[in-house]
Amino acid sequence: MVDQPAEPAPARGDMVARALHLLVLLGDEPRGATLSDLARRAGYPVSTTHRLLNSLAREQFAVLDEQRRWGLGLRLFELGQRVLHARGFTEVVTPVLEAVSKRTGEPTLMSVLDGHDQLYVHYVEGVQQVQITGEPGRRGPLHCTSMGKCLVAFAPEQQREQLLAELELPACGPKTITDRAQFRAEIAQVRERGHALADEEHEPGILAVGVPVLNPGGTAVAALSSAAPSFRSSLDELRHCLPALHRAATELAVGLPRR
Numbered sequence: 152m153v154d155q156p157a158e159p160a161p162a163r164g165d166m167v168a169r170a171l172h173l174l175v176l177l178g179d180e181p182r183g184a185t186l187s188d189l190a191r192r193a194g195y196p197v198s199t200t201h202r203l204l205n206s207l208a209r210e211q212f213a214v215l216d217e218q219r220r221w222g223l224g225l226r227l228f229e230l231g232q233r234v235l236h237a238r239g240f241t242e243v244v245t246p247v248l249e250a251v252s253k254r255t256g257e258p259t260l261m262s263v264l265d266g267h268d269q270l271y272v273h274y275v276e277g278v279q280q281v282q283i284t285g286e287p288g289r290r291g292p293l294h295c296t297s298m299g300k301c302l303v304a305f306a307p308e309q310q311r312e313q314l315l316a317e318l319e320l321p322a323c324g325p326k327t328i329t330d331r332a333q334f335r336a337e338i339a340q341v342r343e344r345g346h347a348l349a350d351e352e353h354e355p356g357i358l359a360v361g362v363p364v365l366n367p368g369g370t371a372v373a374a375l376s377s378a379a380p381s382f383r384s385s386l387d388e389l390r391h392c393l394p395a396l397h398r399a400a401t402e403l404a405v406g407l408p409r410r
Contacts, residue, residue, distance in 0.1 A: 169195060170203045174212060174223065178288070183220030244403065248275040248375070251399045255392045257377045257384075258283055259399075262291065264302040264371065267318055269293055272373070283357060283378035292353065294320050294334060295327045297361030298374035300347035304338045305363040305371035311338070326351045346393055348386055356381045360389045362396045364403045375400055 176192055177184065184192075190200040204221055207213035211226035248259040252275045260283075261273040268290040293299030293314065303314050315338060320329045328334045341347040349359040361376035377392040 166203070169193070169199070170207055173200065173203055173207065174227070177213060177221060177223045180222065183216060183218070183222040185220055189221060244273045245275070247399045247402050248273060251275070251375070251377070251392070251395045252277045254395045255377050257379050257389075257392065259396075260298065260376045260378065261373055262298045262302070262376075263373050264293075264306060265290070267293065267314065269296065269299045269302055269374070279379075279383065283359070283380065292321075292323060294318055295323045295349060295352035296376070297347040297349040297359040297378075298376045300338060300341050300349070301361045301363040301374040302371050304341035304347065305365060305369065307370055324352045324354050324357070328352065346396075348389075350386055351381065358384060358386055358389055360386070360392055360396070362393065362400050364400045366404065373403065375403075 172193060173189060176189055186197060186201055186204065189204070190197045193200060195203075204213055204215075208215060208224065211224040214222055214224045216222060244261060248261065251259040255277065256279060257277040259275045259277075260271060262269040262271045264270075269292070271287050271289050271291060274287055291299065293303050303311060303318075305311075306314060315331075315335050318334075320331065320334060321327070322329050328337055345362065347361045349357070349361070351357060353359075357378060358381050359376045359378035361374050363371035364373040364375060366372050375396050377389060377396060379389060
């Protein structure tokens, strides 16, 4: 094994940033990751990675299992639940989204804008055997999803223009909009009609319709969507979910705590 070059001693702030980066990497590994894998992905020496992980483990932010694989600790789950409780997602959102899924039969998802991504914050299953999921805590693209388009379209004007100018537009599905002028026109249509569609833009065979949750100033604080596989549904059929989604968005606009 070739020794890794010595790393300059980082400032304390750098060590905090590195520890947080390891937590982000662990979040992408639901089955855990080995020390060497984490060191390679992070670009840190194994010794530095080991020291940081042990520090995180002492505070229960990380845990080492019997197979010597590192994973996220329950302390992060605890803090996440506190955030959900403080922001009203658990008590307010769950019954509202459950009512939508009961009416539509399809799963109902909720996300918020976070930088150049959307962050999935809630998900309620439908009644169908095949389900489209949006795991809370995961990030997703803005340009090719119905919720993402709503979050861009109803962002504050300055932020919206920045996203329209800076968002990367990679082809994620067979019908992804990758042309910037076309994407700008799509966002203008979303603002005009008050909802967004995604026709196999994020993944092949996945359809979705989304609506914004607007504050009194008309800015999106979140977005909701119903999604279904194309073999079972069509965009026209998914449009039938819009009344339930709009009612839910109106209810959440009143019930959610201010962010």
